[in-house]
Amino acid sequence: xxxxxxxxxxxxxxLDAGGRICGELPPFASDAGQMRRMYExxxxxxLFDTKAINLQRxxxxxxxxxxxxxxxxxxxxxxxxxxxxxxxxxxxxYGTQIWRxxxxxxILTYWAGDERGxxxxxxxxxxxxxxxxxxxxxxxxxxxxAFKIRQQPRCAVAYIGDGGxxxxxxxxxxxxxxxxxxxxxFVVVNNGWAISVPAAEQTAAETFAQKGLxxxxxxxxxxxxxxxxxxxxxxxxxxxARGGGGPTVIEAVTYRLSDHTTADxxxxxxxxxxxxxxWQREPLLRTRQYLTQQGWWDDAREAAxxxxxxAQIDVAVQGYQSRVMPGVDFMFEHLFAHPPxxxxxxxxxxxxxxxxxxx
Amino acid sequence: MPRVxxxxxxxxxxxxxxxxxxxxxxxxxxxxxxxxxxxxxxGLQQRFGKLRVQDxxxxxxxxxxxxxxxxxxxxxxxxEIQFMGFLYPALDQIANHMARLxxxxxxxxxxxxxxxxxxxxxxxxxxxxxxxxxxxLCHHAGLRVVCPSSPARAYGLLLAAIREPDPVMFLEPxxxxxxxxxxxxxxxxxxxxxxxxxxxxxxxxTLVTWGAMVHDTLRAAEQLMQEKISCEVIDLSSLSPIDxxxxxxxxxxxxxxxxxxxxxxxxxxxxxxxxxVAEKALYDLLAPIVRVTGYDTVMPYFALERAYIPSVARIxxxxxxxxxDSP
Numbered sequence: 096x097x098x099x100x101x102x103x104x105x106x107x108x109x110l111d112a113g114g115r116i117c118g119e120l121p122p123f124a125s126d127a128g129q130m131r132r133m134y135e136x137x138x139x140x141x142l143f144d145t146k147a148i149n150l151q152r153x154x155x156x157x158x159x160x161x162x163x164x165x166x167x168x169x170x171x172x173x174x175x176x177x178x179x180x181x182x183x184x185x186x187x188x189y190g191t192q193i194w195r196x197x198x199x200x201x202i203l204t205y206w207a208g209d210e211r212g213x214x215x216x217x218x219x220x221x222x223x224x225x226x227x228x229x230x231x232x233x234x235x236x237x238x239x240x241a242f243k244i245r246q247q248p249r250c251a252v253a254y255i256g257d258g259g260x261x262x263x264x265x266x267x268x269x270x271x272x273x274x275x276x277x278x279x280x281f282v283v284v285n286n287g288w289a290i291s292v293p294a295a296e297q298t299a300a301e302t303f304a305q306k307g308l309x310x311x312x313x314x315x316x317x318x319x320x321x322x323x324x325x326x327x328x329x330x331x332x333x334x335x336a337r338g339g340g341g342p343t344v345i346e347a348v349t350y351r352l353s354d355h356t357t358a359d360x361x362x363x364x365x366x367x368x369x370x371x372x373x374w375q376r377e378p379l380l381r382t383r384q385y386l387t388q389q390g391w392w393d394d395a396r397e398a399a400x401x402x403x404x405x406a407q408i409d410v411a412v413q414g415y416q417s418r419v420m421p422g423v424d425f426m427f428e429h430l431f432a433h434p435p436x437x438x439x440x441x442x443x444x445x446x447x448x449x450x451x452x453x454x
Numbered sequence: 455m456p457r458v459x460x461x462x463x464x465x466x467x468x469x470x471x472x473x474x475x476x477x478x479x480x481x482x483x484x485x486x487x488x489x490x491x492x493x494x495x496x497g498l499q500q501r502f503g504k505l506r507v508q509d510x511x512x513x514x515x516x517x518x519x520x521x522x523x524x525x526x527x528x529x530x531x532x533x534e535i536q537f538m539g540f541l542y543p544a545l546d547q548i549a550n551h552m553a554r555l556x557x558x559x560x561x562x563x564x565x566x567x568x569x570x571x572x573x574x575x576x577x578x579x580x581x582x583x584x585x586x587x588x589x590x591l592c593h594h595a596g597l598r599v600v601c602p603s604s605p606a607r608a609y610g611l612l613l614a615a616i617r618e619p620d621p622v623m624f625l626e627p628x629x630x631x632x633x634x635x636x637x638x639x640x641x642x643x644x645x646x647x648x649x650x651x652x653x654x655x656x657x658x659x660t661l662v663t664w665g666a667m668v669h670d671t672l673r674a675a676e677q678l679m680q681e682k683i684s685c686e687v688i689d690l691s692s693l694s695p696i697d698x699x700x701x702x703x704x705x706x707x708x709x710x711x712x713x714x715x716x717x718x719x720x721x722x723x724x725x726x727x728x729x730x731v732a733e734k735a736l737y738d739l740l741a742p743i744v745r746v747t748g749y750d751t752v753m754p755y756f757a758l759e760r761a762y763i764p765s766v767a768r769i770x771x772x773x774x775x776x777x778x779d780s781p
């Protein structure tokens with residue numbers, strides 16, 4: 096028997112868990128401003144997460160999907176994308192979204208049960224959060240198809256989790272993107288857990304990156320807690336896609352340091368020792384160590400940053416808490432550009448009974 | 455003025471839309487060189503190129519999902535699902551995303567998508583090729599569901615559907631594709647999407663139906679005329695939203711209502727129409743409402759499909775029954 100195909104999956108890491116350089120750094124890593132900006136965004140995400148969880152615990156927010164542990168991947172993807180690219184997120188990639196102009200108030204408004212949070216003032220063409228798992232990936236393929244048809248040098252980026260890669264939609268989207276060489280990048284955030292099911296039970300594949308290969312799409316694995324490495328591979332994938340080279344799967348290996356959502360209790364299924372070990376690899380500390388080694392960061396800057404982030408978050412909390420609550424007409428608005436006449440009777444009933452009874 | 459079949463009327467409308475608007479793009483399985491399994495897209499790829507008339511991989515969920523992405527960028531995407539029995543994998547995208555994107559982004563993004571699909575049986579097709587699944591679509595807010603009954607209506611309704619900024623599910627009655635020819639003016643004029651049409655005026659009983667059943671119902675009305683039973687026949691045309699006003703107006707005149715559909719009876723559209731007439735016009739009724747529908751069985755393989763699809767005799771008997779049941 097002859098071999099007709101072979102594969103290998105590369106792994107990129109440039110900054111180890113101790114903040115030590117362990118590979119050839121890309122040019123942006125020598126730019127103090129760019130590196131500081133990424134670190135600052137990571138800290139903002141971490142503090143925002145803590146605040147949002149607290150808001151949920153005190154009854155001021157609905158179920159919330161935390162991002163703690165994922166900050167390097169999310170921020171690096173945001174930094175590598177261009178504003179004119181389009182993001183199809185899952186529901187916890189705040190670092191990418193904030194980088195692209197989604198506001199903290201919009202994020203809180205959404206998780207407070209109010210779809211107005213999806214009406215981003217900044218990235219107008221980005222998709223809103225996507226709750227049905229994996230179903231955002233065909234959207235990215237479709238957006239990329241529109242870019243191809245119109246010959247626009249833009250890219251679509253879809254996120255998906257390790258669990259999401261089990262969905263047929265993911266493979267269908269990859270298959271199309273490969274067959275049509277679409278300008279798309281699929282970022283698999285492997286955080287180890289799909290709610291309570293560990294990645295090892297999700298698939299027999301050694302990596303999630305190789306799930307692209309069966310669909311003719313190359314894949315690469317990267318340390319998802321290494322902001323420099325993620326931005327580098329993301330940049331390469333976007334450059335390739337923009338240049339007509341087709342799609343890429345990037346598997347960012349990270350860890351969900353939080354519960355799946357605030358409605359979840361990971362201690363029911365996840366060994367404490369595993370979580371403890373994962374904290375030793377978390378992304379913020381190593382980034383700060385790198386910045387400190389370069390002479391770009393110190394305790395005073397850290398204190399100032401945290402104060403600034405806290406103030407920014409407080410303003411956002413004020414923003415969503417002081418919003419005018421949606422009235423019943425809200426349900427009937429924006430269903431159609433040309434609403435059918437039949438809906439008016441139901442709207443009249445809704446108006447008559449108003450907001451309903453509290454349970 | 456060309457005399458065309460229903461499928462040729464669809465082809466004319468697609469060609470017109472592609473010519474008029476560079477943002478119109480067609481996607482689907484075998485719609486390119488092959489022109490679609492029913493030839494609805496015949497010759498269009500040659501005229502408009504492989505990017506605007508595009509063969510997709512064989513995955514209905516993908517077709518609906520990529521349509522959402524393309525439409526979010528402003529492409530008026532017309533997707534073909536080869537047979538309605540293959541709609542199921544696409545429902546996740548249609549219900550969770552296509553129907554909701556405008557609402558959940560508060561109008562920021564929308565889905566100008568048309569999904570065309572054959573509807574109903576009667577052409578001796580394989581299993582899963584003959585279903586009438588309109589209720590699966592009608593139940594979802596944010597969608598329009600349309601079903602033409604003639605070549606001219608197919609042409610005008612499809613143009614309207616493509617120009618609509620929201621998703622329209624366009625059900626094409628399979629056994630009408632080549633049943634009869636009609637003069638169709640290729641003038642680019644669209645028909646109203648949300649309106650039912652009175653195809654035949656009458657005084658004794660209102661017959662409401664849509665799609666291929668329109669023809670059997672008209673034949674029943676013709677037969678009944680010889681018994682001096684005068685039927686008003688309404689082509690519902692818009693399955694969602696339903697034009698209840700046209701039905702109510704007719705029932706207030708005739709006092710009797712028969713609803714005819716090929717889809718199964720249980721929770722079919724007939725139930726919705728009957729409930730609305732009961733709520734709004736019970737005292738106009740001279741007799742109980744009768745439904746003539748497919749049975750609550752699996753849509754049988756073709757050896758028995760004619761036993762499943764309501765016949766002219768069943769429709770006529772139902773109309774007679776409403777006269778016997780009333781004073």
